[in-house]
Amino acid sequence: MPQTPSPEKPRTRIASVSNGATRERNEREILTAAERVFAAHGYRGASVQAIAEAAGLPKSNVLYYMGSKRGLYVRLLERMMARWNALLDDISVDDDPAEVLEAFIRSKMELSRRHPEGSRLFAAEILGGAPFLQDYLSGELRTWVEERARIFEQWAERGLMDPVDPVWLIFLIWSATQHYADFEAQVLGITGRDEITDADVERITAFLTQVILKGCGVRPPAAAPD
Amino acid sequence: MPQTPSPEKPRTRIASVSNGATRERNEREILTAAERVFAAHGYRGASVQAIAEAAGLPKSNVLYYMGSKRGLYVRLLERMMARWNALLDDISVDDDPAEVLEAFIRSKMELSRRHPEGSRLFAAEILGGAPFLQDYLSGELRTWVEERARIFEQWAERGLMDPVDPVWLIFLIWSATQHYADFEAQVLGITGRDEITDADVERITAFLTQVILKGCGVRPPAAAPD
DNA sequence: GTACATCCTGACCACATGGTCAACCTCATG
């Protein structure tokens, strides 16, 4: 119904130039604003009105593009999950534990750093009992964790690291890295700064890498080149 | 001593027996219910109606006891801060770092364990930018952290542990322990369990203690029994 | 110009929101 394709006319370009461009620009604006509002107030606490104001658009326009509050929220979650899934996608038993763990910590830290609102959105969803993400958690993400946990275990068997519980190790890395996005307000309040700089992130990453690798009996990367 | 016979006139004192008891019972019921609802949906997302239903009381009754939604929320935050302040209250440079750090991890873990809703309430407040807690964070809590950080530094100077940044170490312990309350839904989904048992908590505590102490170059308590 | 799809939005709807209030109930004491 939205589009009526002509059977024979060579309409290579149905949509006008402004069409796609306008849509893309507005959707991006709305998604950015919505991520911020949902992150700050959770699903119920966020109002379409507030999102619209943050995006500089009338409420009706937001609903025109996104259909519904729920649809918008789900779309944001899916975008965040996609970013997440790209993390540490290909590791094998033959990789160097130190390198992989450092890459894990670093990339997770970068993810929280680059998408703090998305990170908080995710956190708020989990805090509320993950009503929209239960299937993802006990499906895709669980598999993701189990696969990596198996590799950690094999490393332990080969004596490349201590035989720590791999799942709790993953949780430890998650929580430690996520903290700087989710609890940013706390970190800033306590340290007395007004922002977390790139240099801070670099230092925190180094700190976490050092403590966690040493804590698991993994030697730092420099010690294990071939 | 439920009632004190007034020496002169029974004018000033009028509280009946049922008065205090009823009030106490209802307030406790409301606070428990409210903590759960605020934790799940944040300040804006929680409705007085939902809290009332969770407490098994009419909405009017909740407002009769608590005055306003905001007052109820602030009261819950203060209760949680009081629990928090009792943590690791007296440590000195002369204590054993291993014992103190383990006690810190353990008591923080127990706090999250005993008050998961309060923990999530706090988390939701910080996630939303800590609109009600900014002063507390940059005041009391900041002092709390600085005092303990100073002690960690002195331990490092004495060679009792690695010279890691003490503030980030505190954040690391906070995030790792808080994770099991705040992200409970994630932990359960991924591990496939339906609850986190006392035995799990014990094992997680041991894991965190081992990794963090070793990671900071602290030796475990020499006199550890078994 | 006409045609047509997309874009835009104020007005509107049914319902939920936090909060108020007056009327009621309960019950120990005088």
Place this chain on the structure above:
DNA sequence: CATGAGGTTGACCATGTGGTCAGGATGTAC
């Protein structure tokens, strides 16, 4: 019994909620 303070709550209010819709604006293709 009557008093009176605490406890209880349905009805009510102004405002906010997510969502709909009709009608107009805009721009490109013919």
